[in-house]
Amino acid sequence: xxxxxxxxxxxxxxxxxxxxxxxxxxxxxxxxxxxxxxxxxxxxxxxxxxxxxxxxxxxxxxxxxxxxxxxxxxxxxxxxxxxxxxxxxxxxxxxxxxxxxxxxxxxxxxxxxxxxxxxxxxxxxxxxxxxxxxxxxxxxxxxxxxxxxxxxxxxxxxxxxxxxxxxxxxxxxxxxxxxxxxxxxxxxxxxxxxxxxxxxxxxxxxxxxxxxxxxxxxxxxxxxxxxxxxxxxxxxxxxxxxxxxxxxxxxxxxxxxxxxxxxxxxxxxxxxxxxxxxxxxxxxxxxxxxxxxxxxxxxxxxxxxxxxxxxxxxxxxxxxxxxxxxxxxxxxxxxxxxxxxxxxxxxxxxxxxxxxxxxxxxxxxxxxx
Amino acid sequence: xxxxxxxxxxxxxxxxxxxxxxxxxxxxxxxxxxxxxxxxxxxxxxxxxxxxxxxxxxxxxxxxxxxxxxxxxxxxxxxxxxxxxxxxxxxxxxxxxxxxxxxxxxxxxxxxxxxxxxxxxxxxxxxxxxxxxxxxxxxxxxxxxxxxxxxxxxxxxxxxxxxxxxxxxxxxxxxxxxxxxxxxxxxxxxxxxxxxxxxxxxxxxxxxxxxxxxxxxxxxxx
Numbered sequence: 001x002x003x004x005x006x007x008x009x010x011x012x013x014x015x016x017x018x019x020x021x022x023x024x025x026x027x028x029x030x031x032x033x034x035x036x037x038x039x040x041x042x043x044x045x046x047x048x049x050x051x052x053x054x055x056x057x058x059x060x061x062x063x064x065x066x067x068x069x070x071x072x073x074x075x076x077x078x079x080x081x082x083x084x085x086x087x088x089x090x091x092x093x094x095x096x097x098x099x100x101x102x103x104x105x106x107x108x109x110x111x112x113x114x115x116x117x118x119x120x121x122x123x124x125x126x127x128x129x130x131x132x133x134x135x136x137x138x139x140x141x142x143x144x145x146x147x148x149x150x151x152x153x154x155x156x157x158x159x160x161x162x163x164x165x166x167x168x169x170x171x172x173x174x175x176x177x178x179x180x181x182x183x184x185x186x187x188x189x190x191x192x193x194x195x196x197x198x199x200x201x202x203x204x205x206x207x208x209x210x211x212x213x214x215x216x217x218x219x220x221x222x223x224x225x226x227x228x229x230x231x232x233x234x235x236x237x238x239x240x241x242x243x244x245x246x247x248x249x250x251x252x253x254x255x256x257x258x259x260x261x262x263x264x265x266x267x268x269x270x271x272x273x274x275x276x277x278x279x280x281x282x283x284x285x286x287x288x289x290x291x292x293x294x295x296x297x298x299x300x301x302x303x304x305x306x307x308x309x310x311x312x313x314x315x316x317x318x319x320x321x322x323x324x325x326x327x328x329x330x331x332x333x334x335x336x337x338x339x340x341x342x343x344x345x346x347x348x349x350x351x352x353x354x355x356x357x358x359x360x361x362x363x364x365x366x367x368x369x
Numbered sequence: 370x371x372x373x374x375x376x377x378x379x380x381x382x383x384x385x386x387x388x389x390x391x392x393x394x395x396x397x398x399x400x401x402x403x404x405x406x407x408x409x410x411x412x413x414x415x416x417x418x419x420x421x422x423x424x425x426x427x428x429x430x431x432x433x434x435x436x437x438x439x440x441x442x443x444x445x446x447x448x449x450x451x452x453x454x455x456x457x458x459x460x461x462x463x464x465x466x467x468x469x470x471x472x473x474x475x476x477x478x479x480x481x482x483x484x485x486x487x488x489x490x491x492x493x494x495x496x497x498x499x500x501x502x503x504x505x506x507x508x509x510x511x512x513x514x515x516x517x518x519x520x521x522x523x524x525x526x527x528x529x530x531x532x533x534x535x536x537x538x539x540x541x542x543x544x545x546x547x548x549x550x551x552x553x554x555x556x557x558x559x560x561x562x563x564x565x566x567x568x569x570x571x572x573x574x575x576x577x578x579x580x581x582x583x584x585x586x587x588x589x590x591x
Contacts, residue, residue, distance in 0.1 A: 163423050166449050167379055170471035174385045177474035178392075197471060217582070220557040222564065225579035253560050258581040259453060366557065 062117030209336035303349035376406035403427030
């Protein structure tokens with residue numbers, strides 16, 4: 001039993017716990033009880049039997065108790081056995097050489113039994129703990145996988161719904177092109193189809209914004225390109241207005257998600273075309289204050305309904321007396337997208353009339369030189 | 370007569386595209402899914418392929434990759450919006466251009482014509498895009514016969530765009546050809562050079578149009 005140093009579990013000079021004190025006293029009591037009963041039975045059994053009883057007690061104690069109390073039991077029972085049972089009794093002295101050998105064997109066996117069994121238990125405990133930790137990790141991983149899976153499903157569902165909704169619109173568009181431009185009925189269908197397309201795109205975009213499946217991908221860009229991309233899809237609606245753009249030429253390169261910002265601008269501009277009377281100007285002003293890009297879009301329409309400055313960014317909000325059509329989603333999406341990019345936007349009625357939308361966006365800049 | 374292959378899972382879409390293309394003198398064959406599409410491509414040897422990205426089973430990108438293993442037929446991608454990353458993936462895997470559903474017939478036909486004009490046929494050392502002329506031999510560019518003063522990088526950049534005139538070129542493709550991936554923040558450099566080029570070309574020449582999240586297109590407005 002040479003492994004007393006390597007085996008002794010982490011040399012922990014921890015204070016003896018209350019439970020351990022209980023185990024020490026129980027151990028002593030047990031040895032005392034066993035010794036007295038064996039002492040009574042000694043004439044019928046002989047001293048070897050007593051040794052076996054002690055060994056069994058140590059093994060059993062080892063399966064429940066800590067190392068300290070068990071080793072203490074081993075030492076105490078060896079001494080008790082020697083003192084009370086090995087002839088000559090009531091002395092620690094041993095006469096016969098074979099009794100001497102027996103005593104030494106008992107001492108060694110008792111100590112190593114206690115030691116081995118407690119070590120086994122300690123190992124079991126660490127194993128159980130590892131197992132528990134692994135289970136815990138597995139559960140965490142499982143949960144993460146479930147989450148990713150549900151997100152993926154959500155996206156797939158969104159994609160397939162998008163596909164289903166957009167395909168008929170695309171087919172109508174292509175078929176109308178085939179009919180040619182001359183037919184006034186075809187023109188009406190075309191207008192309605194464009195409106196339908198806008199509604200479908202808004203609903204899909206709103207879902208995307210709300211599901212937070214949106215990750216801005218900033219890259220260097222020029223604000224002129226962003227505005228160009230914003231204007232292109234709504235050229236027809238903008239054709240009745242004059243667009244006045246100022247400040248874009250003075251801006252350096254900006255690092256932002258140009259696709260998302262183009263969409264925001266597209267929605268804000270489209271909103272302006274719906275309220276501002278035909279023939280009026282729509283002004284876009286771009287400027288940079290520190291590292292914040294500011295975009296102002298001003299129309300010359302009736303301005304905002306009193307007290308609706310914030311309400312109008314709510315989903316499905318429709319201004320009273322607003323023209324038919326529209327889902328009340330465009331501005332909600334615009335604000336959602338701005339916030340996804342860590343920016344924001346607000347609206348107010350311009351002191352000299354018309355609505356003004358102000359967009360703020362933190363951007364990285366470097367001079368375009 | 371040009372032969373066109375339509376690979377799209379929507380029967381109505383295929384029928385309409387067939388009508389549109391046949392009215393413009395194309396001979397048309399079609400397939401409802403990727404595997405069949407590849408077989409049709411091998412069998413009919415089309416001059417141009419219209420490929421829907423959202424195919425069931427083998428997706429559009431996979432079809433494109435397989436097709437590119439043995440054919441360099443011009444491919445036009447048909448896709449829905451909000452698929453910028455997948456569009457870029459398609460373009461970088463050999464697609465020539467894309468249109469977004471719903472698309473106008475005029476736009477579709479224009480794209481088809483441009484991509485069939487075919488990548489740089491390099492028979493002459495000159496590229497001409499409207500009033501813009503590039504002399505590859507002497508590395509000189511001129512606009513309406515007036516020489517443009519371009520730096521070597523600007524010339525290389527303009528060359529890539531002009532070679533693909535009318536077609537989209539992704540940011541990565543430009544960067545690979547102009548810088549061979551050797552700048553630290555390439556996209557910033559690219560923007561700066563595009564900016565300079567735009568100023569030098571001015572209003573008179575072809576426009577360099579940015580498509581957010583995808584790349585650039587040199588459009589000859591004249």
